[in-house]
Amino acid sequence: MEAPQEPPLDEIQWRSLQIAQSMGEDGANNLAVLPYFSHSPFYDQTSNNATLTTQATYNASMLYILQTREAFEGRLRTMQGLEFMVAFEPSGAVGSQEGSENVWVIRKQNRRKRQGSEDEITVLGSYFVINENIYMAPSVGNVVGSKMxxxxxxxxxxxxxxxxxxxxxxxxGYTYNPPVPKPPSASTGAHPSQASKEGTPMPDANLRNAKTMVSSSAAGPGSSYKDALSLEESFNMSLRYGNEYMDENPLVGEPGAFILSSTRAHAQAQNQAAQNKAAQPMARGTAAPTISTSPRKGSRGGGEKSPISPTIPGKPKRRKSKAVVTGSKPSPT
Structure with missing residues (x-):
């Protein structure tokens, strides 16, 4: 059976009240913050802190190094390698007193000596000591990954x-109103298991059904909202594309992306052909009658008479009346 995996160090909180109380009433103070940190799982036993503590414990001449934190850190700065240093200490009163900010920051770093210049320090990690609790600061990548x-x-x-x-x-278009469930009809509820005998509906029937559904939805409680939405969309389209027209050169596409189906020269040629075709029937029609203005031959009198228009009828001729013959004979003279 496999042993349970331990959680990552940046996800745990470590504390020990027994060790904190054994170091004094104030817990992690100026003198005991590094010794208290050395008991946590974040501590590295191969660091210069562990080596220097062991040497000072068994060497009486080096015992003064463990008396103050300043002396201990001053000796660490003369060494090269892995070390733990206090990077931030609380201001004002130290300890767990009321009203004080008892937050310590310990930095894990690697010191490298360079001749004639300052030491090269590489930060490997940071830790927070808040009263008796110790936390490991997560890396920038972990913070960004967690936020994402x-x-x-x-x-x-x-x-x-x-x-x-x-x-x-x-x-x-897109609406966010949930659909209203359609109540079951009486015929469907009365015969739920009866199979439908109707054939496949034709496209016309589908169109009628769609119109019926649209009319029924318009009569619902949300019809006023849909009407207002449709009116607003139509008004916006008229404002955007109101200056686009479909003329003798047809447009292809959708509002906002219209293109001409043919070139301008092709449209002009079609218009000229239509005009020529309309002018041909007028050329084939009968000519209007001409009016003669020359005088007639053999006319009497020297004056000229105005010609009679062919469209105006002439003076009607009177017929001669015949004598009425009666049945009586004339008397002899």
Missing amino acids: LSALTSLTKFLSTASSLPIFTPSL
């Missing part, structure tokens, strides 16, 4: 919730 994971988790939950909300229709 939290953001992606929230976005995933949001998208999974919002994916079922939008409803698309050609007339309204």
